[in-house]
Amino acid sequence: xxxxxxxxxxxxxxxxxxxxxxxxxxxxxxxxxxxxxxxxxxxxxxxxxxxxxxxxxxxxxxxxxxxxxxxxxxxxxxxxxxxxxxxxxxxxxxxxxxxxxxxxxxxxxxxxxxxx
Amino acid sequence: xxxxxxxxxxxxxxxxxxxxxxxxxxxxxxxxxxxxxxxxxxxxxxxxxxxxxxxxxxxxxxxxxxxxxxxxxxxxxxxxxxxxxxxxxxxxxxxxxxxxxxxxxxxxx
Numbered sequence: 001x002x003x004x005x006x007x008x009x010x011x012x013x014x015x016x017x018x019x020x021x022x023x024x025x026x027x028x029x030x031x032x033x034x035x036x037x038x039x040x041x042x043x044x045x046x047x048x049x050x051x052x053x054x055x056x057x058x059x060x061x062x063x064x065x066x067x068x069x070x071x072x073x074x075x076x077x078x079x080x081x082x083x084x085x086x087x088x089x090x091x092x093x094x095x096x097x098x099x100x101x102x103x104x105x106x107x108x109x110x111x112x113x114x115x116x
Numbered sequence: 117x118x119x120x121x122x123x124x125x126x127x128x129x130x131x132x133x134x135x136x137x138x139x140x141x142x143x144x145x146x147x148x149x150x151x152x153x154x155x156x157x158x159x160x161x162x163x164x165x166x167x168x169x170x171x172x173x174x175x176x177x178x179x180x181x182x183x184x185x186x187x188x189x190x191x192x193x194x195x196x197x198x199x200x201x202x203x204x205x206x207x208x209x210x211x212x213x214x215x216x217x218x219x220x221x222x223x224x225x
Contacts (some may be wrong), residue, residue: 004159032214042120042203042215043160058212090159104150105205105213109160 002026004108006091012114013081021076021111023091030075031094033058033105034066036087043090049074081115088112118143118208122216129194129223135187137219139168139204149187151180152203154218160203163189 007022023032030051035043035058045058047067063085065077074093078085092105119142129135141149148167152160164173166182173180177198179190189202199222205215 035215040125040217042122042217043205045214048212059214072181086214092159103148104162104165105160106162107152109159110157 001004004091004093004106005113006108007090008111009109010112012116013078014116015082017081018077018079019081019113020078021089021091021113023076023107023108024072025074025093026072027093027095027106028071029095029106030071032068033094034074034076035063035090035092036060037090037110038087046076046089047068064108066081083115086113086115118206118214119198120204120206120214120216122202122204122219124219125217127206127222129191131195131223131225132193132196134190134192136191137202138202139187139189139216140185141187141204143206143208143214145208146206147209148207149182150205150207150213151187151189152202152205163202168223191221195222196222196225199223209213 004025033048034046044060047066049055053065067075089111091099091108094105121140123133123138151163156159164180170183181188201218201220203218205213207213
């Protein structure tokens with residue numbers, strides 16, 4: 001199992017450009033999440049999905065859009081990038097740990113985005 | 117609104133010097149409290165899930181406890197490899213979780 005993968009790992013954008021971040025998971029999890037993490041801060045929830053075809057807003061959704069057309073993929077889009085969106089973006093999926101009823105989120109390695 | 121506050125922001129320990137990290141939370145209807153470890157440049161890695169007050173879980177030198185208002189991550193005889201940022205998160209409603217800002221732990225040999 002690859003777990004949670006994110007594409008790309010790094011990206012530099014100019015103000016006003018658009019891009020899509022891709023998250024993929026191979027654990028058949030229903031729940032998926034997009035977070036951003038700024039220096040010295042924890043993770044802030046941007047959007048999340050409770051299943052294929054569904055999305056919901058988190059704490060900081062403005063300037064971002066998402067889609068969950070397939071269960072294994074969760075896409076995060078920036079339509080018109082701004083310097084305030086410079087951050088590290090983490091994707092996660094949620095499910096149970098093997099042979100346990102314990103539930104947790106599994107995180108991807110992150111995408112480091114800089115907007116000039 | 118759900119809130120999670122972690123303290124201290126940073127903690128420096130000598131190898132072998134035990135201590136505790138605190139996670140205070142305000143949430144309506146706690147479904148679970150999670151502890152993660154995050155190394156620089158990497159995504160958070162799961163440590164523990166606690167579901168109800170009084171619950172405790174252990175893994176190597178780490179022990180997590182939970183009350184109705186806070187959780188503690190106790191580190192016994194830490195080693196330099198325990199240096200990392202430790203994140204706490206609560207889940208109150210289906211699908212949504214709130215993270216604290218983390219405690220950065222440095223263990224010196």
